[in-house]
Amino acid sequence: MALPSEVQSGVIHDIGYRNYTGPRLGRSYATRSLYTQSLRAAYGLGRSGKSKVLPMLVLAAMGLPAVVVVAVVVITDLKSLPMDFTQYLTSFGLFPEIFLAAQAPVLLSRDLRHHIVPLYFSRPITRGDYVRAKFAAMASALMLLMTLPMAVLYLGSLLAGLPFGTSTVHLLYGLAAAALYALLYAALGLLIAAATPRRGFGVAAIMGMLVISSVIATFVLGLNGGLRHDPVESANWAATLSPATLVDGLVNQVFGLVTAPQVLHAPGPLAAFVFAAEIAVLVAGSYGLLLRRYRNV
Amino acid sequence: MNTTVARLTVRGLLGRRRALILLAVPVLLLAVSLAARSSGNDKHDLAVSVLGQLGLGTLVPILGLIVGTGVIAHEIDDGSIVYLLAKPLPRWKITTTKLAVAVGASWVFAALPMLVAGLIIYGTKDNLALGYTVGAMAAGAAYSALFLLLGVVTRHAVVAGLGYALVWESLVGNYVKGAKTLSIQQWGLSVAEAVAADGVLTATVALGLALALLVGVASIATILASAKLAGLTLTSDE
Numbered sequence: 001m002a003l004p005s006e007v008q009s010g011v012i013h014d015i016g017y018r019n020y021t022g023p024r025l026g027r028s029y030a031t032r033s034l035y036t037q038s039l040r041a042a043y044g045l046g047r048s049g050k051s052k053v054l055p056m057l058v059l060a061a062m063g064l065p066a067v068v069v070v071a072v073v074v075i076t077d078l079k080s081l082p083m084d085f086t087q088y089l090t091s092f093g094l095f096p097e098i099f100l101a102a103q104a105p106v107l108l109s110r111d112l113r114h115h116i117v118p119l120y121f122s123r124p125i126t127r128g129d130y131v132r133a134k135f136a137a138m139a140s141a142l143m144l145l146m147t148l149p150m151a152v153l154y155l156g157s158l159l160a161g162l163p164f165g166t167s168t169v170h171l172l173y174g175l176a177a178a179a180l181y182a183l184l185y186a187a188l189g190l191l192i193a194a195a196t197p198r199r200g201f202g203v204a205a206i207m208g209m210l211v212i213s214s215v216i217a218t219f220v221l222g223l224n225g226g227l228r229h230d231p232v233e234s235a236n237w238a239a240t241l242s243p244a245t246l247v248d249g250l251v252n253q254v255f256g257l258v259t260a261p262q263v264l265h266a267p268g269p270l271a272a273f274v275f276a277a278e279i280a281v282l283v284a285g286s287y288g289l290l291l292r293r294y295r296n297v
Numbered sequence: 298m299n300t301t302v303a304r305l306t307v308r309g310l311l312g313r314r315r316a317l318i319l320l321a322v323p324v325l326l327l328a329v330s331l332a333a334r335s336s337g338n339d340k341h342d343l344a345v346s347v348l349g350q351l352g353l354g355t356l357v358p359i360l361g362l363i364v365g366t367g368v369i370a371h372e373i374d375d376g377s378i379v380y381l382l383a384k385p386l387p388r389w390k391i392t393t394t395k396l397a398v399a400v401g402a403s404w405v406f407a408a409l410p411m412l413v414a415g416l417i418i419y420g421t422k423d424n425l426a427l428g429y430t431v432g433a434m435a436a437g438a439a440y441s442a443l444f445l446l447l448g449v450v451t452r453h454a455v456v457a458g459l460g461y462a463l464v465w466e467s468l469v470g471n472y473v474k475g476a477k478t479l480s481i482q483q484w485g486l487s488v489a490e491a492v493a494a495d496g497v498l499t500a501t502v503a504l505g506l507a508l509a510l511l512v513g514v515a516s517i518a519t520i521l522a523s524a525k526l527a528g529l530t531l532t533s534d535e
Contacts, residue, residue: 198374200371200454203459208363211355219329222346223332
């Protein structure tokens with residue numbers, strides 16, 4: 001039906017399709033954002049309260065004993081820390097392991113289960129960037145977790161008037177150990193987490209791998225006479241069987257922290273080299289397999 | 298028991314590559330026991346450390362965790378449990394069927410390899426291998442029931458279960474005497490001690506108490522899981 005001509009006042013302007021021509025932040029910015037988001041997600045920041053519970057509990061469980069140690073040093077006026085920085089990481093090593101098992105699947109499995117990964121790869125970032133950002137985030141999260149109690153110990157030992165030089169050097173030893181733990185754990189944990197879209201299986205598999213391997217390492221150590229009063233030196237090779245003892249043994253040998261023959265250590269300089277090589281192969285190998293895993297998603 | 302539910306649960310638990318994860322447990326146990334047999338150490342110490350520490354102390358709880366949460370938590374997690382709950386089946390029947398599958402899996406993948414490992418290391422002497430096997434069966438059943446309950450109650454069942462098995466039973470249990478009374482592992486050990494010949498094993502919990510607690514925890518966990526499943530709310534992933 002034709003309308004009166006005075007009503008027909010509407011006009012359609014053809015302005016064409018406009019592409020965005022402004023500045024683009026690019027691939028490295030996207031990778032950095034993914035890193036920041038993943039690191040925050042590892043601690044549940046920016047997520048619901050429920051997902052903050054576990055990382056914060058682990059962080060508290062890792063940090064509180066350090067406060068107690070410092071309190072003991074201050075009150076009883078000790079001349080040295082009752083527990084060295086690296087020793088602290090060994091004694092409370094269960095908590096970084098739980099953190100890894102719980103949070104590595106948070107970073108990877110959910111992206112797989114909800115089929116988010118193709119969406120990432122439709123942006124400028126490549127699979128290399130994705131794996132790099134996730135790996136860096138997991139390693140940084142673990143590093144933060146282990147640095148916090150060591151910072152408390154360090155500040156506490158300075159306040160208690162312990163020698164500045166020794167404390168600083170031992171703090172550096174502790175940081176080096178923490179970095180090795182972080183790299184090795186992140187590589188192994190993410191590889192397992194990427195293999196399953198089910199979070200529960202990922203958690204159990206990572207924890208199972210870490211716990212069972214360390215029980216077996218202790219068992220083999222005992223089998224070869226490493227738990228006696230006069231331990232057999234070569235029994236220390238059993239440390240190569242588990243990620244936790246591997247780092248512990250290497251660090252104790254390299255930094256000369258073997259105060260008693262019972263302390264787990266790489267037996268000799270050649271063994272230290274083998275331990276370091278095993279860590280390097282495990283990290284590089286897991287990283288490579290992780291990259292391979294994302295070749296098709 | 299409902300055979301269809303059982304069949305679907307078994308497929309969910311063992312399907313695809315997941316059976317390989319479970320198979321890792323017996324393979325590891327047998328490899329370690331063969332290695333232990335060939336070493337010249339005291340057979341009794343070896344049996345206690347392989348079957349007690351590695352088997353009953355580590356592999357049984359971890360396997361119980363995987364199968365106990367595996368039979369139900371994943372279905373709740375991905376929402377497919379609603380198709381099962383929509384069927385005209387009483388909820389307690391679903392729970393008991395899934396529990397039976399979990400218990401069966403923990404017996405096949407943990408208790409049976411423990412028996413073989415025990416026979417390899419120690420032979421049939423003193424009923425030691427049999428004792429640990431019966432202990433592992435009892436503990437495996439209780440772990441399955443407890444972790445199945447956790448799977449129904451919380452979305453973080455595996456983490457909570459790990460917290461119980463590792464932090465409470467292993468870490469706290471090593472330092473605090475009282476914690477051992479509330480540990481499924483110790484109850485299993487108490488059963489093992491009763492079956493094995495006198496004085497071969499030592500347990501911290503009395504047999505009567507251990508049996509009562511095992512049965513009590515398993516049945517209460519199953520009843521609670523059924524009740525919880527009857528009014529299940531599906532929540533989204535956070």
